[in-house]
Every structure is written in structure tokens, then in C-alpha cells.
Amino acid sequence: MAQFIEFVSNHPVLFALLGVLLILFIANEIHGAIAGGKRLSVPEAVRLINDRDPIILDVRPPADFKKGHLLHAYNAPITKLDEHIGQFGKDKTRPILVYCALGSTAVTAAERLRKNGFAEVYPLRGGLNAWLGANLPVTTR
Template identity: 35%
Template sequence: MKKLKVLIMTALLTATFVGCAGSPSDTAPNQTIRKISVAEAKTLIQTNAGKADFVVLDVRTPSEFSQGHLSGAINIDYNAGNFQAEVSKLDKNKRYLVYCRTSHRSGLAVDIMKDLGFKEVYDMDGGIEAWMSAGYPVVS
């Protein structure tokens, strides 16, 4: 009986914290906003290669970007002070894969994109560091 109570409490606490951490229920009905693994990101990139409605968005500084980035990525610096203005110029109906160094800035960027009404945005968990740790390629 004690184990059952512990399991129920764990489930309730998990549901509470997950619900507060940007769950899909926080998005509008016509939005897909979620965090994905680097393996899922790689598949997303491969599946959408060459498609005009798919954008890889690097939100690191230009200096970080020049040291290595995902192939085909565009760079809009989250820390530049005009990030929201620059991102608001993008087509909200396209599909976006967003990343930074470790996924802190990309998480903040995705929140802004969600609020701006972007339809489909994926945040690469772990950022480019996790990407490179998985042995996936970058370009300079």
C-alpha cells in the first residue's frame, strides 16, 4: 500500500512539473512546439533537406556561428538585442529547428517564437555541443 501511495504521489508531482515546463498543452491548437533529441533533429534535417519550408536556426553569436554550425543554418543572435524584431520577420508558417550551444538560449528563443505565433518549432536538446558529442558533422 505504501508503494502505491509513493507511485501516485510521484505521478502527480511529475504531471505538475511537466505541466509547468512548457508542455504541448501550453501551445495554441495550431502550433507544434517541442524539444527534440539530437538524433531526432538529425532525422528532421535529413527528411526536410532541400525543402523551402524548413529552416535551421542557430541563435548563438556570430562568433560562435563562425566556429562551426549545422549545414544550411541561418544565424540570428539571441543576445543581440533585436532578436525578437529579427525573428518576427521570418515566415511563421515554415518549420524551424532551433539550436544554440547547450539549449538554454534556444529554449528562450522558442518561447518567443511560440508567442509570436510560429506554427512548428523544434528546440534541439543539448544544442550543438550534444550534436557534436553524438559525432554529427558541423561546417564553418
């Protein structure tokens, strides 16, 4: 404990930066939970895909989509999402699973889809990286 106090007294700027980063991280997580609604874990997403046949929406850039994506996923980059909304069908009650690389962009996309009247929109927590981390398959077709 004495070493910690000595470190803080010798490096107040570093300690202040640590505090700011911690606060920003917590604020980001709270914002995602409030604004993004329920974010699905990988097992929950697999269950949704198997049980309810959702629209699977990849909001990454086309180059990343071509490198690998979930089976039957549509690519609608976040920058052009509004242009693609009409492609998702007129049934706005069908669930939508949205993912990006890490999960944060999917929350933004989910907010926009909800504002356009889609009832059930679920961002994938951790994005495609979490999917790959669970050793689940992706396709390049």
C-alpha cells in the same frame, strides 16, 4: 548508511545546498519541458532536417557561429532575435529547428518564435554540444 547520517549531521549546510541545487535542477527541467514544447534529440533533429527541410536557427553569438554551425543555419543571436524574425519567410507553418550551445537558450528563443506566430518550433536538446557529441558535421562557411 551510518556514514551518510554522520556526514549530514556534520555538514548540514552542504547537505542543504545539495538539496537546493537538486530542486533548482528539477525546476529548470520542468520549466523547459512546459515552456519550450517538444525538444528534439539529435536523431530526431536529423530526421526533421532530412524529411521536412526546416529553417535551422542558431541563436549563439556571431563569434561562436563562425567557429562552427549546422549546414544552412541562420545566425540570429538571442539578443537580436526580434530583429531577425522577418528573415525567416512569411510561411509560419514551416518547421524551425533552434539551437544554441547547450540547449537552454534555444528554449527561450522557441518561446519567442511561437509568440510571433510560428507554428512548429523545436529546440535541439543539448544544443550544438549534443550535435558534436554524436559526431555529426558542422561547417564554418
